[in-house]
Every structure is written in C-alpha cells, then in structure tokens.
C-alpha cells in the first residue's frame with residue numbers, strides 16, 4: 001500500500017464523485033434481488049424512513065462540472081439554473097435507470113416542477129414531492145408533517161412490498177444519529193484545524209455520503225478523521241470563512257479549491273445540508289414519526305427555503321455558524337438564477353452589515369470553468385480580512 | 392378594425408372596473424382602514440373583508456407601475472441596493488417603488504401595511520418577498536402555508552392543515568390587528584356573493600368557444616379577471632361587474648362580433664390560440680397589437696386562472712363550508728397544480744375551444760410558471776396534434792421585451808399554422 005491513508009480515502013471519494021453512473025449504488029442494488037434505490041434532491045428528506053424500508057437513499061445533486069448537457073437544454077430555458085437540466089440529462093441518458101423512485105423536496109419552484117416532469121416522463125417510477133411544513137407548531141405544522149411522513153412511509157411500503165415497522169425506523173434513526181454525529185465531528189475538526197482537513201477533501205467525503213450506504217459512510221468519516229489527525233499538514237496564513245448559498249446546485253470542486261488556494265479556509269458551509277439538517281440526536285424510542293417531526297420543527301437547520309417566523313431570528317443560524325466555527329467573514333456563493341439563495345441574500349447581508357462582518361458575493365453554475373476571477377476576488381477578500389484584523 | 396384612431400375604446404364594464412380599482416387605491420391610502428398586503432394566488436379577500444381590512448396586492452402595484460412605464464427605474468433601484476438581476480422582477484419593482492417613496496397609482500403615498508398576509512400558494516418567491524418586506528415594515532406577518540397539490544389531488548391532510556392555520560394563526564392575527572371579532576356568518580355571506588360572481592365569470596370564460604370569439608381571453612382576459620382576482624371577490628360590486636360584462640359579451644355574440652381590442656373590434660379572426668404564462672406588462676399594448684393585427688385571438692389562457700381556477704373542476708366558494716372552501720380555493724390556483732394537471736387543463740382547452748395550438752409566453756422572472764414549460768409544450772402538442780410555439784419575455788422589466796423577436800416568432804408560428812391547414816386536418820378558420 002503505497003498511498004497514504006488520507007490520500008487513499010480521498011481518492012476513493014473522488015472516484016465516487018466523478019462517477020455519474022453511480023456504480024456504487026448499482027452494486028448495492030445488484031447485491032441482493034429486490035433491493036430498491038430512492039433518489040432524492042436537496043435540501044432535506046428523512047432518509048431514516050427510506051433506510052428503514054431497506055432501500056438505499058441516493059442523493060442526486062445534478063451532473064457536475066464535467067458532464068456535457070446535450071438534451072437537457074431542450075428542457076430548460078437559459079434563465080433557469082443548471083441543476084434541473086443536468087438532472088434530466090442524467091435521467092434521459094439512462095444513468096438513473098436503476099433508481100426506483102425520486103423524491104423532490106419543497107425547496108423551490110424549479111425542483112417542485114421537476115417533480116411534475118418526472119411524473120410526465122417517467123411514469124413507471126415512484127415520484128414523491130416532499131412537502132415540509134412552514135408552520136412550526138406541533139399541533140399545526142407538526143400534524144401536517146407527521147401525516148406527510150406517514151404517507152411517505154406507506155408509499156415506500158407499497159413500493160417495497162413490505163411493512164415498515166416502528167422498530168425499524170427507530171433503528172434507522174439510531175444509524176443516522178451516529179452518521180450526523182460523525183459529520184459534525186468532521187466539521188468540528190475542520191473548523192479547529194482547517195489546514196488538516198482541506199475543504200475539497202471534506203466536500204468529497206460528504207459527497208460520498210450521498211451515494212454510499214450510511215453505515216459505510218460513517219465508517220469512512222471515522223477513517224478519515226483518524227488518518228487526517230495522524231498526518232498534520234502545514235498551516236497557512238489564511239482567513240476563515242463560512243460559505244453560504246451552496247445548498248442545492250453544487251459549486252464546481254474547483255471553486256472550492258480555488259477559494260482555499262486564494263487564502264480562505266472554509267470553516268463551515270451549507271452544502272449537502274441533509275447530512276446535518278437535524279441539529280440534535282433524534283430519540284430512538286417512542287413514536288418515530290412523531291420524533292422525526294419534532295426534530296424537524298424544533299431542531300433543524302435554517303436555509304433559504306425555510307420560513308423564519310421571527311424577524312429577529314432571521315439569519316441567526318448563519319451568525320451562530322460564524323461564531324461557533326470562528327469565521328472571519330462570509331462568502332455568499334449562489335448558483336445563477338437561484339431564487340432561494342439570491343432572494344435570501346440581501347437579508348443575510350443586512351445582518352452581517354449590522355455587525356460589521358465582512359462578506360463577498362459571487363455566482364456560479366455547476367459547470368463554471370473560469371476560476372481566475374473567483375481566485376482574485378477571494379484573494380482580495382482574504383487580504384482585506386487580514387489587514388482588517390491586524391489593524 | 393372598426394376603429395382606426397389610437398384612442399382606447401372602453402366598454403361600460405371597463406369603465407366600471409377602472410372606477411373600482413381607483414376606489415380601492417383611495418381606500419388603501421385613506422388612512423381610515425387597516426391595510427394588509429397579500430398575493431393574488433391565495434388571496435383571502437372575503438376573510439380580510441370580515442375585519443374591514445383593506446387589501447393591497449403588490450403584484451397588482453407592480454403591473455400598474457409597468458403599464459405606466461415606471462417599473463424599469465424601480466427595478467434598477469432595487470438592483471442597485473443589492474437585489475440580484477436573476478430574481479423575480481415583481482419583487483424588485485415593489486422594493487424599488489418602496490425605495491422611491493412608495494407612491495400609489497392615485498398619487499398618494501401607500502401607508503405602511505398593518506399586516507403581511509403571506510399566502511404561500513403556488514410560488515416560492517412569495518416567501519422571500521414578504522420576508523423582505525417584513526424586514527422593512529416590521530409589521531405582523533402571518534404565514535399561510537398551502538401545500539402543493541403534487542399528485543393532482545387535494546388530500547384531507549392538506550385541507551385540514553390550511554383550515555387549522557386559518558383558525559389558529561390567520562384569523563386571530565386579523566382579530567388582533569382590526570379589533571373586530573371574527574363572524575363566520577359574515578364570511579358565509581361574502582362567499583355566497585363570491586360564488587355568484589364566479590358563475591358569471593365561468594360563463595364569460597366559456598364564451599370564447601364561439602366562432603368568432605367575442606372576447607380575447609388573455610389580453611382582454613386579464614381585465615375581465617381583475618375584480619375577482621383582487622379586492623372585490625365577495626362584494627356586490629363584483630356581482631354587478633360580472634353581470635354587466637355578461638350582458639356586453641352576450642350582445643357581442645348576438646351581433647357576431649370578433650374580440651374587442653383597445654382599437655375596436657377585430658374585423659377578422661384568423662387564428663385561435665391557447666396561451667400559457669403571464670403576459671408582458673411593460674409593452675402590453677404593443678404585445679397585444681401584434682396578435683390582433685395578425686388576426687389572432689386568445690381563446691383560453693392559464694394566466695386567467697392564476698388567481699383561482701373556476702372552470703376546470705368547477706370550484707366555487709361555498710358558504711356552507713367557509714374555511715374548507717378557502718382552503719380548496721388556495722390549493723386549486725393554477726400555479727399550485729402539478730405539471731400533469733396543467734398539461735391536461737391546457738390540452739383540454741386546445742380541444743374544447745378548437746384552438747390552432749398552444750403558445751407559451753415564457754417569463755424570465757417566474758420559475759413557478761416557466762420551469763417545465765418546454766416539456767409541457769411537447770406534451771400538449773402530442774395530446775392535441777396541434778403545433779406549439781414558444782416566446783420569451785418578462786413581466787415588468789422592460790429590458791427583456793424584444794418586440795422584433797416576439798413578432799418574428801409569432802409570424803413564423805402563424806405561417807406554420809397556415810401550412811398545417813393547407814396540408815389539411817387542423818383548420819379552425821372562423822371568419
């Protein structure tokens with residue numbers, strides 16, 4: 001074994017990331033007859049229920065930087081973000097043919113309407129638009145959401161041809177609690193010593209969690225942390241930033257690398273929020289639907305697609321991330337034409353301005369190629385932060 | 392055209408509507424009423440009336456400003472203050488207007504709203520729009536989350552959720568703001584009136600089945616929908632308006648007239664279209680003119696369903712089930728329907744109104760309408776055998792209306808229809 005452990009782990013993740021045929025998920029499915037795979041899009045679905053059904057939740061985050069979109073442009077106008085067109089491209093070129101069902105969370109009208117396109121184009125597949133409540137009271141939004149979760153459970157029972165018991169869901173909740181715990185440890189580790197866990201590595205590690213069975217992903221994170229801690233890397237004179245706006249269409253990996261190369265350690269971000277959407281461990285006894293519902297209502301992350309009931313609380317999740325991770329500033333990186341990210345941004349900016357926290361804004365598409373302007377912008381930002389903090 | 396001069400010909404119903412709209416602006420700006428802002432889809436006008444709260448609709452303000460050629464400056468102003476070029480221009484026209492003094496079309500300043508009724512129905516942007524306004528006005532904001540009818544049907548869970556929010560959140564907030572106690576019988580009375588006007592409205596929509604069609608159901612349709620989509624659903628005035636409109640349309644049918652336009656009656660109806668998507672407002676008249684000059688009339692459109700769908704599944708507000716019927720109304724607005732339902736609705740329109748095809752006006756601003764329209768077009772072409780066409784404009788941003796492009800596209804489309812006719816089969820000529 002010549003490769004260092006960290007490098008080996010990262011290479012493994014990179015392989016998963018680059019493979020748009022989802023070979024790992026196909027292998028999982030083929031390993032036993034009758035297995036089913038459920039694709040899901042950002043920002044959050046309760047993967048515990050899919051897992052409890054014995055199915056593999058598969059995160060679909062578009063086609064990435066390298067996939068050529070040939071047909072997808074015939075499906076979407078130029079002024080719509082890129083993720084739906086590359087996702088359609090994946091589907092019509094057969095890369096999702098093994099996926100038995102798709103879940104479309106209530107994040108924006110593009111993903112919402114994509115659920116309708118799926119209904120029209122892939123009539124033999126299970127399609128679930130997953131509506132999460134915008135009312136966070138147990139007796140109002142909670143009742144609605146619990147019923148939605150039950151409907152989801154029933155849909156998967158029908159698809160899988162077997163009942164999903166409470167015990168099975170509770171067991172899956174425990175499995176995902178552990179996974180979230182390790183995700184948080186990776187994020188803590190990176191925030192403490194970002195030079196030892198470059199953002200691109202952490203990103204790839206989390207991307208692997210979109211494809212691998214959860215248990216394998218948890219093990220992978222344990223291995224990574226152990227390897228990364230054993231392999232200290234030189235600390236650079238970088239500033240520390242939180243990256244916001246990347247919760248749906250993904251920034252190219254090069255963009256993440258460019259930011260760090262330009263002098264900005266990413267100490268927190270909002271990519272793949274599904275991995276840490278629930279902020280506390282979900283109880284593993286009692287009524288699992290009720291527990292998942294309460295976790296969503298009372299202990300879940302904030303993002304642009306979620307209504308903030310109190311004006312004073314708007315942006316507090318971001319501010320807490322800045323505080324907890326010790327960020328010096330914020331980089332708002334939003335996908336072009338992304339309503340949630342771009343409409344939310346002015347409000348976030350107002351919160352930062354009120355506190356004198358520096359920020360910059362930029363836009364990308366998942367296939368953006370030109371990184372030079374981004375490097376320059378981030379480099380100037382890093383310099384100004386350093387100057388500002390030393391003055 | 393029967394009328395060659397450029398003066399706009401207005402019927403009695405149009406004059407009445409104009410008066411109604413200006414009366415509503417006077418009411419909003421009078422300082423004598425509590426004011427709520429809310430949206431056209433999921434507009435709970437009857438409920439607001441129960442509390443004597445005036446209804447201010449920012450989308451309508453944006454349209455008014457666009458038609459007065461003011462929206463461009465407002466949008467630039469909003470972009471200057473940090474709003475992205477890529478987002479819905481209704482929002483930016485509204486925010487820009489606020490930043491430039493917030494003057495209503497009657498020349499008086501808009502008062503700050505006493506509440507924001509965030510009817511979250513059919514459009515994601517609504518959620519952010521009112522969060523942005525709340526930041527400015529710091530007034531009570533009440534969310535009414537309307538689940539998306541993703542499987543083409545309304546479930547008990549969806550309806551119950553809305554009714555509970557009405558009971559526990561929306562009504563108590565309105566009581567508190569207005570100081571008026573909720574009276575369900577008052578609501579029933581308004582809903583009875585709504586249903587009455589809605590009957591005439593549906594009658595109106597269906598008259599474009601005539602050949603020639605006595606009305607244009609897109610450009611003309613947006614006027615006809617005005618009262619029911621805004622602050623008049625549930626009022627006697629709306630009943631009077633739709634009765635008058637009905638009489639006028641009946642008269643047009645009796646006289647065999649083609650659709651009415653700002654320049655008089657069309658002399659000939661050459662093409663019958665179904666249109667999907669909102670119109671462009673900054674060049675509304677010019678846009679419309681391209682159609683009637685080429686002899687094209689719109690016989691049905693999805694935009695006339697954006698504030699409520701009354702014909703497709705025959706929904707009416709129901710005084711016997713007041714809150715449930717408000718819930719069903721919100722759930723049923725066009726943009727809250729899934730794509731297969733939209734396709735079915737429009738394909739049926741093409742067939743039942745004997746249209747030559749479907750034209751999509753795709754709006755840069757609006758993902759709620761626009762995302763998926765290309766798939767819809769192909770589906771509808773398949774289902775009807777009629778050709779579709781696609782044009783692109785924006786709502787209230789003058790930068791995105793290219794008259795030459797739109798005109799070219801329309802001309803090619805009409806040529807295509809002609810060719811199809813010559814090839815036989817799909818002729819629907821009515822002269």
Ligand code: SF4
Pocket residue numbers: 081082083084107108109110111248249335337338339340341
């Ligand atoms: S990138 Fe933004 S607009 Fe596009 S699908 Fe995702 S959330 Fe919606």
Ligand code: SF4
Pocket residue numbers: 479480481482513514515516517726756757758759760786
């Ligand atoms: S996105 Fe579309 S539906 Fe929503 S406010 Fe803008 S124009 Fe209206």
